[in-house]
Amino acid sequence: MGDIKDIRTVTVCRYIAPLREGGSLPALAEADDDFKYVLKFRGAGHGVKALISEFLGGEIARTIGLKVPELVFANLDEAFGRTEGDEEIQDLLQGSQGLNLALHFLSGAINFDPAVTTVDEAMASKIVWLDAFITNVDRTFRNTNMLIWHRELWLIDHGASFYFHHSWNNLEKHALSPFSLIKDHVLLPQATQLLEADQQIKQLLTKEKIREIVEGLPQDWLEWRDSELSAEELREAYINFLEIRLQNSDTFIKEAQNARQALV
Incomplete structure (x- = not known):
């Protein structure tokens, strides 16, 4: 089942697309390990409390034997998002500098x-x-x-x-x-x-x-x-x-x- 200490930290290098309408929702992004992730932002609606819920819920699920995509800590550096054309998304990215949470993107999942x-x-x-x-x-x-x-x-x-x-x-x-x-x-x-x-x-x-x-x-x-x-x-x-x-x-x-x- 893995160990909490095994949780990796990645750096986000490319914002691909929002996953639903609106700037305060998750996005598909690519990290420096060449994997794609569903990125949850600390600058979104409920801030870090939503990330805490996501982390605790996911790790408890994993502990009891249920399948959850790999959780990673995802770093957004200061320069990230400056070239983003959508102002709402740019604000979200700028407000999410530092450590966020991401789930491994399950390509082809339904x-x-x-x-x-x-x-x-x-x-x-x-x-x-x-x-x-x-x-x-x-x-x-x-x-x-x-x-x-x-x-x-x-x-x-x-x-x-x-x-x-x-x-x-x-x-x-x-x-x-x-x-x-x-x-x-x-x-x-x-x-x-x-x-x-x-x-x-x-x-x-x-x-x-x-x-x-x-x-x-x-x-x-x-x-x-x-x-x-x-x-x-x-x-x-x-x-x-x-x-x-x-x-x-x-x-x-x-x-x-x-x-x-x-x-x-």
């Missing part, structure tokens, strides 16, 4: 379509468990955030997870939340093995592993202007959130089971 591909119950349960655990609001029928690549299912886009850090009040209450939005999860109908998934995942996602993942966050992603907490205090808050949530997983499992029951 969007997961639940009408075409059936996910087996064990994997569906694991993915539903993951998204309830990290409070990911964005894996719905409207936007599945999964790809089929080489006939395998890959998870992308965890930037809408950990939404407690946008308000940053009453962390314990958020950690104990049943996460009612799981009712909209695209794989909920197939998630019949949540208790089995819970047992398997807890053997992999230990306290030590949680700490190792959170310790992998770059220091300057945790130096927030809107917070009086130090980077180390923020790190500990993420660790506490994840540990409390893991210890009380029965809360969100029951919520998912009840929501599934209402569907089927």
Whole structure:
């Protein structure tokens, strides 16, 4: 599964194209290792908090045996983007100097379509468990955030997870939340093995592993202007959130089971 310490740092050398309309969204870019990446910008909407969610969500998914494109730290130097003709994109690039996050571009991948591909119950349960655990609001029928690549299912886009850090009040209450939005999860109908998934995942996602993942966050992603907490205090808050949530997983499992029951 790899180790957090194996995460590479690349330098972006070419902006290829925005992936969706608008300048504050991801882009396809090429780095100095000659690979193409989906680049997530620290200067976009939710700033480094979206990068933190993407990093933590992706690394937790990888730890529990789910497929996620390789995550790399992506450096944008000061000169990058000056020749970009689109002013909105140029502003985004200039506002994203320093360390960003990128996912390896899966060339030829197609969007997961639940009408075409059936996910087996064990994997569906694991993915539903993951998204309830990290409070990911964005894996719905409207936007599945999964790809089929080489006939395998890959998870992308965890930037809408950990939404407690946008308000940053009453962390314990958020950690104990049943996460009612799981009712909209695209794989909920197939998630019949949540208790089995819970047992398997807890053997992999230990306290030590949680700490190792959170310790992998770059220091300057945790130096927030809107917070009086130090980077180390923020790190500990993420660790506490994840540990409390893991210890009380029965809360969100029951919520998912009840929501599934209402569907089927």
